[in-house]
Amino acid sequence: MAEWVRIRDIGNYEGQTVTLKGWLYLRTDKGRLKFLRVRDGSGVIQAVVFKKNVPPEAWEAADKLTQESSLIVTGTVRADERAPGGYELDVSDLEVVHYAEPDYPIQPKEHGVGFLMQNRHLWIRSPRQATILRIRATVIRAIRDWLDSHDFVNVDTPILTPAAVEGTTTLFETDYFGKPAYLSQSGQLYNEANIFALGKVYCFGPTFRAEKSKTRRHLTEFWMVEPEMAFATLEDVMDVGEQMVSYVVQTVLEKHRRELEEVLERDVSVLEKITPPFPRISYDEAVEILHANGFEDFPWGEDFGAPHETTISSQFEKPVFVYHYPTKAKAFYMEEVPGRPEVCRSVDLLAPEGYGEIIGGGQRIASVELLEQRLREHNLPREAYEWYIDLRRYGSVPHAGFGLGVERTLAWICKLPHVRETIAFPRMLDHIYP
Secondary structure, three states: OOEEOOHHHHHHHOOOEEEEEEEEEEEEEEOOEEEEEEEOOOOEEEEEEEHHHOOHHHHHHHHOOOOOOEEEEEEEEEEOOOOHHHEEEEEEEEEEEEOOOOOOOOOOOOOOHHHHHHOHHHHOOOHHHHHHHHHHHHHHHHHHHHHHHOOOEEOOOOOEEOOOOOOHHHOOEEEEOOEEEEEOOOOHHHHHHHHHHHOEEEEEEEEEOOOOOOOOOOOOEEEEEEEEEEOOOHHHHHHHHHHHHHHHHHHHHHHHHHHHHHOOOOOHHHHHOOOOOOOEEEHHHHHHHHHHOOOOOOOOOOOOOHHHHHHHHOOOOOOEEEEOOEHHHOOOOEOEEOOEEEEEOEEEEEEOOOOEEEEEEEEEOOOHHHHHHHHHHOOOOHHHHHHHHHHHHOOOOOEEEEEEEHHHHHHHHHOOOOHHHOOOOOOEOOEOOO
16 A cells, blocks of 8 residues: 655655645646646645546545535646646545535635634635645744743743733633633743743743734734843843844745745745844834834823824834833833833834834832832732732842744734734624524
8 A cells, every 4th residue: 555645745756646635725627637736734735637547446436526625636746837736746646535515615615704714714725725734833833942942941830810910901801700800911920930940941822812903913912922031131132032033934934835835925035034133113203203204193101002103114125123111102011211200221123015013021110119109000900910019029039021923923024914814813893603
């Protein structure tokens, strides 16, 4: 029996007889020839069935194939530059595992986004969506590889929390044995406790924001990696951020260049430029850029919206760090800039091509007194943060960290129109099915 191989490895078997197991994506009949586009989760290949080369029962089975039928095909691998991926399979035998019902909802034609989202469980089978999910897996693995190899320890943080990390208006509340609890907006506060035990840590998991946003950048459930470092400053955050992001982008290029170019039609020359160092500008300088580019009335002190971030990042070929935001525009735990209490030691990394913030972070408050003051200013219940204040009582040190959103980063790398394509089953303001 021929060796079962994956389509992604087919180039290693030129001239050999192999077996593929997968599903029919598309069938084209031309008399005694049938061209089967077969996918197996690792790629797509054209399998050519010539009537005289297969047993009668295999020809008959191929003649009945419907879209998404599962099948096992055996044949000889042949190089062909015209074929998808550069190889074809000359079929010598074919077995149908299951004939799919003939009314498969998603045909090889244009469908509306609403229809595709309602059929997301089937849409992810399409070559484009499967490619995005494979690249997502590479992004996640590259992030972990970089952090693990730079002495960061992975520590899992709670998804159920007793209090807010950021804005209280964006919390999903649930009942926790008669008491209110919330789905986590971030693992950062717990990571700040972890650094006092382990020095450099990161958590990686789902986070939740009950934000009533319908933009192409927003999901209500998304995945975030959050490195945190003891004895670190804002500058360390930028150093780590640019190194990690560059490593992720170059790893994706190394492993998925062909898919980026052929399936997603991505201009990879843009990604080839993503290497350290990244440009760094202050919030003050960013406001000057806005004033010079059509946003003359933008007031100092406001946070940037999508049009502002797009305008700022359009001035650069690489992601750009914007640091030292106004204190009132950022979360309660940001350290002050010495001599400028109205400005905090915060930073965002804005991706090129209009994709906005992919990293948000900064240096954390190290003093008990300033943290207590910020809790009062933000009207946050002190009792819920008593443990967090303890971190400043017992061995406080300068410390810093950031969060990187996987979905926005992936949307930028793949140049996708909306983050809904970056996760298998997206959760949005108006969408939770399937």
